Amino acid sequence: MSASLDVIDRQIILATQSGLPLVPEPYRAVAEPLGLSAEEVIQRLARMQETGVVRRIGIVPNHYALGYQANGMTVWDVVDTEVDALGEQVGRLAFVSHCYRRPRRLPAWPYNLFAMVHGRDRDEAADYVAEIADLLGLACRGRDILYSRGILKKTGLRIGRLATIGEHHV
Amino acid sequence: MPLDAVDRRIINAMQGGFPLCARPFREAAANLGISEGRLITRLKRLLHDRTLTRFGPLFNADRMGGTNVLAAMSVPEADWNDVVNLVDAQPEVAHNYRREHVLNMWFVAGAETAEQVEAAFLRIESASGLEVLRFPKEREYFVELKLEV
Numbered sequence: 001m002s003a004s005l006d007v008i009d010r011q012i013i014l015a016t017q018s019g020l021p022l023v024p025e026p027y028r029a030v031a032e033p034l035g036l037s038a039e040e041v042i043q044r045l046a047r048m049q050e051t052g053v054v055r056r057i058g059i060v061p062n063h064y065a066l067g068y069q070a071n072g073m074t075v076w077d078v079v080d081t082e083v084d085a086l087g088e089q090v091g092r093l094a095f096v097s098h099c100y101r102r103p104r105r106l107p108a109w110p111y112n113l114f115a116m117v118h119g120r121d122r123d124e125a126a127d128y129v130a131e132i133a134d135l136l137g138l139a140c141r142g143r144d145i146l147y148s149r150g151i152l153k154k155t156g157l158r159i160g161r162l163a164t165i166g167e168h169h170v
Numbered sequence: 171m172p173l174d175a176v177d178r179r180i181i182n183a184m185q186g187g188f189p190l191c192a193r194p195f196r197e198a199a200a201n202l203g204i205s206e207g208r209l210i211t212r213l214k215r216l217l218h219d220r221t222l223t224r225f226g227p228l229f230n231a232d233r234m235g236g237t238n239v240l241a242a243m244s245v246p247e248a249d250w251n252d253v254v255n256l257v258d259a260q261p262e263v264a265h266n267y268r269r270e271h272v273l274n275m276w277f278v279a280g281a282e283t284a285e286q287v288e289a290a291f292l293r294i295e296s297a298s299g300l301e302v303l304r305f306p307k308e309r310e311y312f313v314e315l316k317l318e319v
Contacts, residue, residue: 017226023210059225090311
């Protein structure tokens with residue numbers, strides 16, 4: 001799904017996607033180079049938050065630095081008719097940071113529910129897996145946990161090109 | 171650097187809901203019982219020492235007219251470095267993780283169109299001779315935010 005974004009929205013996204021300036025009036029600091037008022041940046045961010053373009057505004061903790069060493073992608077084979085109701089419940093568990101339904105790729109991959117869990121160690125992560133398993137109950141026919149062993153690339157999704165293209169289209 | 175009580179309050183309270191107003195740090199700081207200047211100084215330090223990855227709006231790429239797809243490959247150890255270089259060299263690839271599984275490489279590719287993402291996967295498949303399993307998001311479930319420290 002795509003919300004309608006105009007050139008100015010895209011400029012604001014480009015100006016803030018690596019972070020807000022740490023100054024008393026951060027929205028003014030974003031607005032001025034764009035020739036906008038702080039009020040306009042605030043209003044546009046508020047609208048983007050309403051439409052879901054902005055998920056939230058705040059800090060993003062570094063799980064590793066905070067002692068969360070066991071970061072696992074838990075994957076579950078959940079009965080199709082129950083996966084959406086159960087997925088919503090899994091997403092609300094305090095230790096789950098992302099939760100998605102994705103297609104199975106049989107025979108190699110029978111799992112359709114993905115939930116990222118973060119534990120201080122693998123014992124803690126295993127407790128979380130058990131908690132999810134309890135919640136899923138008999139609707140779950142199989143599971144696995146794939147621990148991260150290293151980050152090979154992490155640039156984040158950037159809209160640099162999108163913003164440029166968008167300007168030509170608008 | 172070990173976290174003190176103020177750091178913990180900041181981390182627990184500021185994972186979302188940063189105010190949209192003229193002096194947002196002043197408002198957020200008041201809720202934490204500290205001064206605006208102290209909050210800004212703390213955030214600078216927590217970002218500098220990488221306790222925090224970033225601070226600001228978190229955008230949903232799916233809602234910006236782009237698309238992104240999770241993918242996985244089973245890469246033989248002998249080819250590992252070549253395939254890492256190949257995958258990481260694709261500008262569409264935003265994240266790439268090694269994971270403990272037969273499917274040992276998991277990455278996300280994003281672009282303006284689904285065709286561009288698919289083209290990146292096809293380049294990786296043809297250059298590596300390996301299959302790329304595609305796991306597009308079918309549904310995203312609401313996640314509460316609450317890493318407690």
